[in-house]
Amino acid sequence: MPTVILTGPPVPGSALADELSSLGFDVRPAATPRETAAALALVPADQRVAVVDSAFVGHTHALRLALTDPRFEACAVTGAFAVQPGARAALDRAAEQVLDRVSGQALDRAPGRAAELPAEPAGPEPDRLAAAVEAAGTAVQRPDLGTLVAAVPATAAERAAATAAVAAVDGEAVRLRTAVKSRDGFFTTFFISPYSRYIARWCARRGLTPNQITTASLVTALIAAACAATGERGGYVAAGALLLVSFVLDCVDGQVARYALQYSTMGAWLDATFDRAKEYSFYAGLALGAARNGDDVWALALGAMILMTCRHVVDFAFNEANHDATANTSPTAALSGRLDSVGWTVWVRRMIILPIGERWAMIAVLTALTSPRIVFYALLVGCAFGALYTTAGRVLRSLTRKATRTDRAARALADLADSGPVAELVGRAPGRTAPGAGIAAAVIGSVALLWTACASEFGARQVVVAAVFYAVLAGVAVARPLKGALDWLVPPVFRAAEYTTVLVLAAKADVPGALPAAFGLVAAVAYHHYDTVYRIRGGTGAPPHWLVRTTGGHEGRVLLTAVLAAALASRADDFPVALTALAAFVALVVLVESIRFWVSSGAPAVHDEGEPA
Numbered sequence: 001m002p003t004v005i006l007t008g009p010p011v012p013g014s015a016l017a018d019e020l021s022s023l024g025f026d027v028r029p030a031a032t033p034r035e036t037a038a039a040l041a042l043v044p045a046d047q048r049v050a051v052v053d054s055a056f057v058g059h060t061h062a063l064r065l066a067l068t069d070p071r072f073e074a075c076a077v078t079g080a081f082a083v084q085p086g087a088r089a090a091l092d093r094a095a096e097q098v099l100d101r102v103s104g105q106a107l108d109r110a111p112g113r114a115a116e117l118p119a120e121p122a123g124p125e126p127d128r129l130a131a132a133v134e135a136a137g138t139a140v141q142r143p144d145l146g147t148l149v150a151a152v153p154a155t156a157a158e159r160a161a162a163t164a165a166v167a168a169v170d171g172e173a174v175r176l177r178t179a180v181k182s183r184d185g186f187f188t189t190f191f192i193s194p195y196s197r198y199i200a201r202w203c204a205r206r207g208l209t210p211n212q213i214t215t216a217s218l219v220t221a222l223i224a225a226a227c228a229a230t231g232e233r234g235g236y237v238a239a240g241a242l243l244l245v246s247f248v249l250d251c252v253d254g255q256v257a258r259y260a261l262q263y264s265t266m267g268a269w270l271d272a273t274f275d276r277a278k279e280y281s282f283y284a285g286l287a288l289g290a291a292r293n294g295d296d297v298w299a300l301a302l303g304a305m306i307l308m309t310c311r312h313v314v315d316f317a318f319n320e321a322n323h324d325a326t327a328n329t330s331p332t333a334a335l336s337g338r339l340d341s342v343g344w345t346v347w348v349r350r351m352i353i354l355p356i357g358e359r360w361a362m363i364a365v366l367t368a369l370t371s372p373r374i375v376f377y378a379l380l381v382g383c384a385f386g387a388l389y390t391t392a393g394r395v396l397r398s399l400t401r402k403a404t405r406t407d408r409a410a411r412a413l414a415d416l417a418d419s420g421p422v423a424e425l426v427g428r429a430p431g432r433t434a435p436g437a438g439i440a441a442a443v444i445g446s447v448a449l450l451w452t453a454c455a456s457e458f459g460a461r462q463v464v465v466a467a468v469f470y471a472v473l474a475g476v477a478v479a480r481p482l483k484g485a486l487d488w489l490v491p492p493v494f495r496a497a498e499y500t501t502v503l504v505l506a507a508k509a510d511v512p513g514a515l516p517a518a519f520g521l522v523a524a525v526a527y528h529h530y531d532t533v534y535r536i537r538g539g540t541g542a543p544p545h546w547l548v549r550t551t552g553g554h555e556g557r558v559l560l561t562a563v564l565a566a567a568l569a570s571r572a573d574d575f576p577v578a579l580t581a582l583a584a585f586v587a588l589v590v591l592v593e594s595i596r597f598w599v600s601s602g603a604p605a606v607h608d609e610g611e612p613a
Contacts, residue, residue, distance in 0.1 A: 002048035004067065004082075005030045005039045007125045010054050011159075019060050023068060025050065033125060037095045049091070050082035053124040057162040058150035059171035065143040066150070069261050072141035076130040079152035087138050094132035098125065124152040148174055176201060179259035186347045187357035192251050199248070200255035210257040214270045217249035221278035225285030228367060231292030239285065240368030246278060247360045269598030272534040273527065275356065280305050280523055282363065286372035287516070298515035299507055300376035302522060306499040307380060309526045311387040313416070313492040316533045318394045320412040321405055321488035353386035398485045405483040413482040415532060415542035416491035419474060420553015426475025438477045442490045445473030446497035449558065453501055458508035459569020467562035470497065471555035495529065498554045505565045506579065513576035521583035525557065528590040540603065547593050551586050 004025040006017065017027045030036040036051065043049045050067045056079040066077040073087040083091045134140040147169045153159035179200055180193045203213060224242035227235040254271065257263055287301040351358055362382065366375045419427070452466035477490055499522050506518035528551065532542050542548075552560060564578045597603055 001026050002050070002067075003028060003039075003043045004050040004052055005036055006052055006054045007031075007033075007036050008054045014054070016052070016054065016056055019063065020052065020067075022060070023064060025067070029054070033095070033099045036125065037092075037099050040092060040095050045088050046085050048082060048084050049088065050080065051091075051126045051129055052081075053079040053126055053152045055124070055152050055159070056080060056150070057153055057159060057166060059148045059166055059169065059174070061171045061175045062145055062148045062150040064175075064261060065145070065148075069141070069143070069263070071263050072139075074130070074133055074138050075141040075143065076126065077143065077145060077150040079124045079126055079150060081126040081130040081133075081140075083133070087133065090133045090136050090138045091129060093136065094129045097132055098128050127152075146174060146178070175259060179255040181254070185355040185357040186351045187361050188251060188355075191361075192248055192357065193255075196248055196251045197255055197259075200252045200259050203252060204256050204260045204262075208256070210253040210262050210267050211264065211270055213249055213253040213256060214267070214274055217246045217253060218274045218278055220246040220249060222281055225281045228282065228285035228372070229288035229292075231289040235289065237368045239282075240364040240366075243282060243360060243364040243367070247357065247364075250275065250278075265603035266599055268534070268538065268603065269594070273530060273594075276309075276526070276530055279308070279360070280526075283376075284516075284519060286367065286375055287519075290372040295371070295373055296515075297373050297376055298519060299503065300373065300380065302503050302506075302515060302519045304376055304379045304383065305519070305522060305526070306496070306503060307383045307387065309499065309522075309529070310492050310496045311383060311390070313495045313529065313533075314387065314391050314394070314489075316537075317413060317416055317488040317491045318398075320416065320536065321409050321482075322401075322403065324406050324409060353390055354382045359383075395486065395489075398488070401485070403485075407481070410481040410483050410487075412536050412542075413488060413491060414478055415536060416529075417474075417478055417482075417494055418491070418529065418532065418548060418554045419478050420551070420556040421549055422471045422559065423475040423478060423553055423555050426472050427479040429475070434480075436484050436486075438480055438482050438484055439486045439489050439493070441473040441477040442493040445470040445477070446493050449497055450500055450504070453504040453508075453562075456508075458505065458510070458572060459566050461566055463505070464559075464562045464566050467501075467555075467559045471559050474555040494554045498525070498558050501558055502561055502579075505561060506575075509565070509572045509575045511572045511576060514572075514579065517576040517579035517583065521579050521586070524583045524587035524590065525551075527594075528586065531590065531594045535597070538603065540597075543593060543597070547589065550589055557582075557586075 002025050004020045004027050006020075006027060006029050009031055010029065020027050028039050028042075030039045040049065040051075048067075052063070052067075056063075058077070058079070062077055063080055066075050066080045067082040069075055070084070072084075074081070074083045074090070076082070130140050148171060149162060149166045149169065151158075151162045151165075153162050176197055179197050181188075184193065220242055224239045224246060227242060228239035229235070253267075257267060283301040283305055287298045290297045354362070359379070359382070362378060363375060366378055417423075449463075449466045449470040452460075452462050456462050474494065477494075482488070482490055502518045502522055503515075506514040528543075528547075535542060551557070560582070561579075564582075565575060568575045568578060
């Protein structure tokens, strides 16, 4: 059980101890810094511990933000400070320093050491502890309270004023409002969030966790996919309605996490992967439903998945390349900032990229009213336009921006490239390459591969030669640190080349089951790439290198797929079996490692609060 230490003399009539107990803390009084240090020594090192001034006046949610958020090792507001086990040693040292300064005696130190300490700063003891911990090198999160109150009044008049300020602001209304993402899409903001936040509060008050709601959203989407797979009009209508319900639950899970501060490592994994699993499962359901009516749209379904995944990789790679770049300015970015000052342009620019809310709404309505083929045509057109719009803008920013990218950004791009043993070997051979060679090699190799695959018959040896050429240039592309202006395009170019090659070879095979097997293979590989992205976003780095080597890297999988097609040219009916086996192998290896990581203590407790996907 977490512990909170109330410092200073108790305030008559204060309900602070009861509020802290309601937050799940064991409350212990400590009237002096000496008692604070003694109380800290009694708390096990593997437990969360907080220090709160007994004169604290503020909203309960302000305390909740400071004391219970699991994402931060140390967190503070005025008069309240909490640490997790990772920052516990820093807190213990800070408590000793505060005691040394106050008492003038250096505990457990050489005589005369206390005199070397700087003068004790004024303010509540929790604030002094937070400042000392931060000065020692531990990051202290200080949440933006907005209109919430957190204060430690020094006089009766100040206490009365702070109490009045607390009463003037509805803390529960603030908590409910901040449960919604500060930045979201038009459809989500105006058609989902106005009521989903109340569903979130209802769920939180009944003990439902974000993970349970996320799972319910996945199950609902899978049922929707099954309804679409019936191929009947009633099934399509039910599928569209259930897909919208799934999206509402998808919003609610994050809102519950923010409302109750229930962030977790498992939740981060579920939240990061289930959206794609839901959407791509629905694509498969639509394809199965169309097949029941004699319409083969598997190529369209796979094309939609490829386009969506490559678009996301563009987003991820650009953000990773530029979020910590220095001198990061450009005329294009300045123009974007000016457009943001005109309110209506913000919503138009968010809508035209077809974010997840608008996309799922479009899919749901078109599924209920039209056919799977029309759904996929609309998806391909809309997502292609959104991808071209965002990519063109980012290319312009990159070309006009005078930015110096960091080694960390170059490492992230190299990890996103997913280069296997062949590319590694080639990358070491030529040594350093010229600036700009990375994106040039990636584009040349990818275009040559796709051109040959499209122009050749199924199983042609030319495709194997093109795949070897692609693998060699893939190594050249990453031989130099990816710090060039357009080097962030290297990972999405590789994704497009690998996925589209699988699509083209499956379509060229022209045998039953080839395209569904290709869909499964791309889905398995895409999961690996999304998993890589979210690990990097969480600050834990890419998956272990043995995993990349075991799955062959992007160039190894391309080469293997081309070789399989050539080897089975005379027995094309066996090609779907080979693709299915490869998909099963990749999925098994990637999922086992991914699950091991995300349920481990080393995984980050984060939720995606960034741009709408």
